Amino acid sequence: MNDDGTRAEPPGAAGATVSCASEAASRRALAHGQELLRDGPVADACSALLRAAAGLRETDPVATRRALLAAASAAWSAGDHESYRRIFAVGPCPACGAGRACTPCAPGCPEAAWRDHRIGMSAVAEGDFQRAVAVLEPRLHRITPRAETDELCDAGSVALLLGRLPLARRLLSLALASARSAGAETAVPGIIAHLACAELREGRHLQARAHAEEGLVLARRLGQRNVAADLSAVRALVVSIAGDLPAVRDQVAEVLAVAQPHGLAQAVFLAEWAQARAELGAGKVERAGARLAPLVQPGARQGHFGLWFLAVPCFVEACVLSDRALDAPEMVDLFAVWADLGADPQAPAQLARCRALLAPADRGEELYRTALAHHEQAPGPYEHARTHLAFGMWLRRRRRPTEARAQLRAALMGFEHCGALLWTRRAGAELRAAGEVTGTGEAGPLSSLTPQQVRIARDVARGATNKEIAAELSISIRTVEYHLRNVFAQLGVRSRTGLAHLLTNIDVHR
Structure with missing residues (x-):
């Protein structure tokens, strides 16, 4: 009994009570962090999960690792590179004493598997994919x-x-x-x-x-x-x-309504890239380039530390088609570093295509064919078709229509294979502009126009400017103006509005 008559606690009981309360709080933090990771601000999720890991480290190593992996997922979703790196930072092994960051544990060490995982993921965070693959891939196959x-x-x-x-x-x-x-x-x-x-x-x-x-x-x-x-x-x-x-x-808009308030940098990046890719496919090349620039270029506004490279090929193409090619070479050089890491099977082909888009006339064909050879080594019909399309457009501009049609047919079939309807229409229009005769030619008043004139007329009708049309077709604005004058004369219209009305009526009565 205590002097005041209360029951005395056994030795160490107070410490045990505090320890149990601390562990319970850590487990609540773990559950709360996991819940926030699925539905809530992911920065808060990361903090809760790191707190849980710190509280459980001495009593429950399995739960600690689960909390750290979930915290890493939260940091990735948030685009928080520094937190991601810190989570996987490797210190001395508490079991066998392995000291240096890259030093594996002694044989039989119970911490070996977890330490190897952290060494490999630390290499991922630092962009050292060769070391990451060497450490992590053998374990994946087991x-x-x-x-x-x-x-x-x-x-x-x-x-x-x-x-x-x-x-x-x-x-x-x-x-x-x-x-x-x-x-x-x-x-x-x-x-x-x-x-x-x-x-x-x-x-x-x-x-x-x-x-x-x-x-x-x-x-x-x-x-x-x-x-x-x-x-x-x-x-x-x-x-x-x-x-x-x-x-x-x-x-x-549906993505951003949740992703922006919850800090989901990965979802925001993918959504913005989707918007830009649709604009690029629809010929809105200047808008696509402006949207992509902050996502891919180095700096505080870069979209996501581990995903920016995915959008670089679209950015380069948008720059070239909108006469902003000077903005692209630096990004191609950065993309080349990524491609050399071997962490993306599509990257070598995409890199060669980017270089071809920027190359002088005497090197373009060689680079396009290099890109196509790389595509044969990796799956992905959409990217393969993109290269066929770009090469076909390059050949058509150089008045090599027979060779251009072969590339454009391959592009058309590739886009059809992966359901890329927007790009299928674009490839079809390029194919007709290259002189391909299909069974779906224009009828009525439009039958007197060339394929190029039909395409320009329809682009004008949907509201595209002469500059946008020139960028999409890889021709000069003066050439667009020349074709448009002929379209007006042959169709008997005097304005862009009149042309839009005429084409609307033709389509309605088809």
């Missing part, structure tokens, strides 16, 4: 279909970061099957989001859209607005090559 859902999902996400896309799809598909069979419905939308990203990166646009729309239904039902924003961004990227500008704008 993951079996019987692994736990979390392990499969984590491994698939790492494979996606490393650019091992077929492996990422396999592991994430296994994770999805595992989550569904275990009834872990809460985990399913996030796994689908990663799987859809892997499919998108590999050029499997139709599969990515199907998964994104499936995941959206479930994410909305479960109230996971952050996951829904990520899935909506993937869907917007697919629609950016398949739909029209209003449809893409609507979907981008």
Whole structure:
């Protein structure tokens, strides 16, 4: 008994009570952080998860690692490079004493697997993908279909970061099957989001859209607005090559309504890229270039530290088509550094295409053919078709119509294969301008016009300026004006408004 008559606590009981209370608070922080990661400000999620990891470090190593991995996901979603780097920073091993950051643990050390993971992910954060692949990839291939859902999902996400896309799809598909069979419905939308990203990166646009729309239904039902924003961004990227500008704008607005207040830098980047890609496909090249510039160029406004490179090829093309080619060479040099890392199977072909777009006349053909050779080594019909289209346009401008038509036909078939309807129409128009005769020629008053004149007339009717049309067709503004005068004369109209009315009436009565 104490002097005041109260019951005395046994030795150490007060400390144990404090410790239990601290652990309970840490577990609440872990649960809260995981909830915020799915639906809330991701910077707050990262802070809560790091606090949970610090509180559980001495008592529950497994929960600590889970908290740190979730905190890294939050930092990635937020585009917080510094926090991402700090989470995976490698210090001395508490079990075997391995000291230097890159030093592996002693054989048999219980911390070896986790330390290797942190060494590899630290290399990812620093952009050293050669070291990251050397450390992480062997472990990925040892993951079996019987692994736990979390392990499969984590491994698939790492494979996606490393650019091992077929492996990422396999592991994430296994994770999805595992989550569904275990009834872990809460985990399913996030796994689908990663799987859809892997499919998108590999050029499997139709599969990515199907998964994104499936995941959206479930994410909305479960109230996971952050996951829904990520899935909506993937869907917007697919629609950016398949739909029209209003449809893409609507979907981008849906993403930004959640992504901006919750600090989802990844979703914002993908949505803005989707908008720019749709504008580029529709010939709004100046607008596309202006939208892409802050996303890809170094500086505080850069879209996302781990994703900017994805949009560089679109930015370079927009610059070239809008007569702003001087803005592009620096970005091509930065993209070359990324391509050399080997973390993106599409990058070597895209780099050669970018260099071809900027090259003098005597080097363009060689670079386009180099790009096409690289495409044969990596999947992705959309990017392959983009290169065929750019090469075909290059050949047509140099009055080599027979060779141009071969490239443009390949582009048309590639775009059709991946459902890129917006780009299919563009390739078809280029093919007709190169002299291809199809069974879908214009009838009535338009039959007297050349394919080039028909295209210019329709572009004027949809509101495009002469400068925008010149950029889209890679011709001078004076040439556009020349063709437009002939169109007015042959169709008997005196203004752009009159031309728009005439074409509207023709289309209505078709």
